[in-house]
Amino acid sequence: MPARDDGEDGAAADALSVVAHELRLEILRALWAAEGHSLSFSDLRTAVGVRDAGQFNYHLSQLTGRFVAHVEDRYELLYPGHRVVDAIQSGVFHRDLAGTEIDVPGTCSDCAGSLAFTYDEFIARIECLDCGETILGYPFDPGGFEGRDDAGVVRAFDRRTRRYWRSSTDGVCPVCAGPTDAELVADATTLQALDRYDKHFASDQPAIVATDCRHCSFYSYVPSGVVVLSHPAVVGALYDRGVDVRDERLWTLPFVVDTDRVVLAGSNPLEVTVTAGPDDDPLRVGVDADATISSLDV
Numbered sequence: 001m002p003a004r005d006d007g008e009d010g011a012a013a014d015a016l017s018v019v020a021h022e023l024r025l026e027i028l029r030a031l032w033a034a035e036g037h038s039l040s041f042s043d044l045r046t047a048v049g050v051r052d053a054g055q056f057n058y059h060l061s062q063l064t065g066r067f068v069a070h071v072e073d074r075y076e077l078l079y080p081g082h083r084v085v086d087a088i089q090s091g092v093f094h095r096d097l098a099g100t101e102i103d104v105p106g107t108c109s110d111c112a113g114s115l116a117f118t119y120d121e122f123i124a125r126i127e128c129l130d131c132g133e134t135i136l137g138y139p140f141d142p143g144g145f146e147g148r149d150d151a152g153v154v155r156a157f158d159r160r161t162r163r164y165w166r167s168s169t170d171g172v173c174p175v176c177a178g179p180t181d182a183e184l185v186a187d188a189t190t191l192q193a194l195d196r197y198d199k200h201f202a203s204d205q206p207a208i209v210a211t212d213c214r215h216c217s218f219y220s221y222v223p224s225g226v227v228v229l230s231h232p233a234v235v236g237a238l239y240d241r242g243v244d245v246r247d248e249r250l251w252t253l254p255f256v257v258d259t260d261r262v263v264l265a266g267s268n269p270l271e272v273t274v275t276a277g278p279d280d281d282p283l284r285v286g287v288d289a290d291a292t293i294s295s296l297d298v
């Protein structure tokens with residue numbers, strides 16, 4: 001259970017109400033855009049474009065101390081101010097990119113059909129254009145589309161999903177930095193029936209890793225192959241076999257997305273064996289109940 005202070009919601013609501021004003025958000029964004037995230041009062045007022053100094057001063061004073069620091073004759077963005085700007089720039093409050101479809105490298109593990117990246121309701125998916133199977137899916141902020149061509153968007157989705165999954169299975173929440181738990185779960189179908197992102201996380205493998213933040217709402221289901229991917233001996237052994245994991249995408253790594261690359265090695269406690277690498281020179285890696293690597297045969 002998340003540890004909660006009495007009054008935590010009240011303090012958060014109070015902080016959010018302070019920034020819930022267009023002019024105040026403009027002040028935060030103007031400071032963010034300024035060199036050194038810092039401006040004098042007059043430069044800040046010019047940047048925001050408010051004629052009425054009294055009105056401007058009032059709104060700035062509401063932010064000062066919590067989101068903005070007043071240091072000598074300048075105003076600077078504080079860390080919580082940065083996080084407010086980050087939340088806006090992620091695009092989740094105001095951008096809708098539904099309908100995006102981009103062809104991607106790789107083939108469907110079920111039917112060998114071609115794959116596409118699609119985007120709907122903040123979820124990016126790698127889908128088979130032939131059989132309709134979702135190979136992999138995960139939330140992706142609209143900010144991921146900024147300043148990138150199609151290939152860049154797809155690469156960014158791969159990289160960010162890897163980092164989120166790696167961090168959360170390594171005990172650190174990628175959203176709030178709080179502690180996460182990770183465990184192998186066998187009944188993926190039942191679990192994912194409860195989940196709004198159902199069916200998108202290697203659900204046909206015999207077990208997946210469930211990870212959950214004790215502090216915030218973050219949780220995820222992660223293919224066992226992603227845990228394997230974080231071990232340096234595995235990355236090195238794959239490299240020796242001609243596979244540079246940096247050049248791959250999660251959905252082009254068979255041990256992440258294919259059903260037959262993950263087999264049950266024990267049910268009490270739960271353990272799986274993940275087989276990576278080429279068929280004629282495989283590496284076998286055991287992943288145990290707490291989602292750590294229990295054996296390495298590379």
Ligand SMILES: [Zn+2]
Nearest residue numbers: 108111128131
């Ligand atoms: Zn297919």
Ligand SMILES: [Zn+2]
Nearest residue numbers: 173176213216
């Ligand atoms: Zn968290």
